[in-house]
Amino acid sequence: MYCVKCGVKxxxxxxxxxxxxxxxxHPDLPQKEDEYTYPKSRYPKKERRSLGFPIFATACALFPIIITLACDLRFSGAVTWSGYVVGAIVLAYVIFILPKWFSAPNPVIFVPCSFAAAALFLLYIDLVTHGGWFLPFALPVVAVITAIIxxxxxxxxYVKxxxxxxxxxAVAALGLFMPLLEYLIASVFGGGNMLGWSFYPMAALLLIGAFLIFLAICRPAREFVERKFFI
Ligand SMILES: [Zn+2]
Incomplete structure (x- = not known):
């Protein structure tokens, strides 16, 4: 062992x-509760979670929701345009604020939750506008992107x-999804029968995905890129 300060044996x-x-x-001996091996201020803070931020953010989200609904009901007598505003606020809330209520939000749960909220918002817009595009278009698109992400x-x-x-x-899978996206857009909103533009984003995404996998396989190339870009 050596002294941490002067280095003497x-x-x-x-x-x-x-x-x-x-x-x-002695690193091998058990430490006492109040024993610090380096400056106390550098120790990670004991987990004392404050719910101040999520409570404040929830109040900030509720305020415009109430105002918007009140105005809409007062002037239109029904929920018209306010539905979109409220839906957008709720969606942003689910994506950004909801995880803040938890000390260690698990993205495996919150990512699909966010996409589900987005799908519900799209469903609302579709129903209100009688668009008819939710089932044939929005649902499959959101479902595929949700599955990939x-x-x-x-x-x-979970894989170290x-x-x-x-x-x-993931990038390559998004690339392969592009022709399906174009097909869905063409079949729901009209357009040419021949697949056209989707080839370009598909090719670009497949190339990027292949390059990332190439870097994963080829260690010298990976080290070169890491040196070059300081990552
Ligand atoms: Zn010393």
Whole structure:
């Protein structure tokens, strides 16, 4: 063992450095509750969660919701335009504020929740405007994107290695989704029967995904990129 302050070699039995008098901490011995091996201020704070922010944010979200609904009901006698405003606020709330209520929000749960909220908002707009595009268009699109992102988030959280494979796979999967997206847009909103524009984003995403997977496989290339971009 060596003294952390002056670097002198220490005998195992020493409690204090014979040269500089610094206290010796034996990493193998159990530490007492109030014993600090480095400055107290550098210790991570004990988990004392304050719910101040989510409570404040909830109040901030409720206020415009109430005002909007009140105005709409007062002037139109029904929920008309305020539905969109309230829906958008609720959606933003689910995405940004809801996880703040929890000390360690699990993205594997909150990511699909956010997409579900987005799907519900789209369903609301579709029903109000009698659009008829929710089932044939919005639902499959949201479902596929949710599946890809949730799979990536789940793997990133529970698989320790292979981040580049996961990113590459997710990007490539989004690329493969592009022709389906174009097909859905064409079949619901009209347009040419031939697939056209989706080839370009698909090619770009597949290339990026392949490059990420190539980096994952080829260690020298990965190290080169890491050096080049300081990552
Ligand atoms: Zn010392």
């Amino acid at each position: 220490l005998a195992e039995s020493e409690k204090v450095c014979p040269l500089c008098g610094t206290r010796v901490y 949730t799979a990536a988030v789940t793997l990133l959280r 290695k292979g981040k580049l494979y996961i990113f590459g796979g």
